Amino acid sequence: MTTVATRLSEVKSTLPATGVQLVAVSKFHPAETIREAYDAGHRCFGESRVQELQQKYDQLPHDIEWHFIGHLQTNKVKYIIPYVAMIHSVDSTRILDEIERQAARVDRVVDCLLEVHVAQEDTKFGFSPQECCDFLASLTVDSYPHVRFRGIMGMASNTDDEVQVRAEFAQLKALFDTVRNGAMAGNSSFDTLSMGMSLDYRMAIEEGSTMVRIGTTIFGEREY
Numbered sequence: 001m002t003t004v005a006t007r008l009s010e011v012k013s014t015l016p017a018t019g020v021q022l023v024a025v026s027k028f029h030p031a032e033t034i035r036e037a038y039d040a041g042h043r044c045f046g047e048s049r050v051q052e053l054q055q056k057y058d059q060l061p062h063d064i065e066w067h068f069i070g071h072l073q074t075n076k077v078k079y080i081i082p083y084v085a086m087i088h089s090v091d092s093t094r095i096l097d098e099i100e101r102q103a104a105r106v107d108r109v110v111d112c113l114l115e116v117h118v119a120q121e122d123t124k125f126g127f128s129p130q131e132c133c134d135f136l137a138s139l140t141v142d143s144y145p146h147v148r149f150r151g152i153m154g155m156a157s158n159t160d161d162e163v164q165v166r167a168e169f170a171q172l173k174a175l176f177d178t179v180r181n182g183a184m185a186g187n188s189s190f191d192t193l194s195m196g197m198s199l200d201y202r203m204a205i206e207e208g209s210t211m212v213r214i215g216t217t218i219f220g221e222r223e224y
């Protein structure tokens with residue numbers, strides 16, 4: 001049987017030596033499974049549900065960097081703000097306002113990515129590319145003192161049409177560059193383009209991803 005540690009090191013061997021961070025997406029997998037990756041030296045994990053993250057945070061060592069990647073409800077923001085390392089799924093200004101409020105309460109500055117919607121499916125949350133540009137251009141230095149805008153997160157359509165997937169990643173990269181050279185110019189913290197999952201991360205990296213979110217290839221199929 002292939003172990004988590006083996007699959008983790010196989011995935012790592014396919015990543016460039018520098019410039020691409022790996023978020024191991026551990027959602028729906030128990031703490032013991034995450035522990036195997038932890039014991040193999042990995043520290044960066046992604047979760048998509050607040051209650052599940054809370055439980056795992058309590059069960060596992062506190063030097064883990066927890067990334068939140070799922071749709072976040074306003075009333076649950078407060079539970080993860082004290083310890084979450086990065087929120088990838090900021091999909092509205094309403095949720096951002098709540099992140100700011102809760103981060104101020106605990107005197108933290110929280111790393112956030114704006115989730116941008118480019119895929120064909122209309123079920124996905126997020127800003128449109130134009131909304132993302134407009135919003136970031138509207139920021140002033142003191143709009144969100146407890147939020148550090150680190151970049152953009154996106155997902156490609158769930159299709160085996162590689163031409164389409166590649167075009168969507170290229171669109172996210174173009175948006176990222178536009179914002180980095182425009183609205184966020186001079187802000188060196190804006191450095192993260194989170195795109196790529198198990199089935200498409202190689203293509204995402206070719207198109208300029210700096211952070212991949214990989215679950216199934218490392219931990220196996222999820223049981224819902």
Ligand SMILES: *Cc1c(COP(=O)(O)O)cnc(C)c1O
Binds near residue numbers: 199216217
């Ligand atoms: C579940 C999930 C992933 C990981 O997906 P895999 O196909 O298992 O690699 C990545 N990003 C987001 C936003 C997810 O919800």
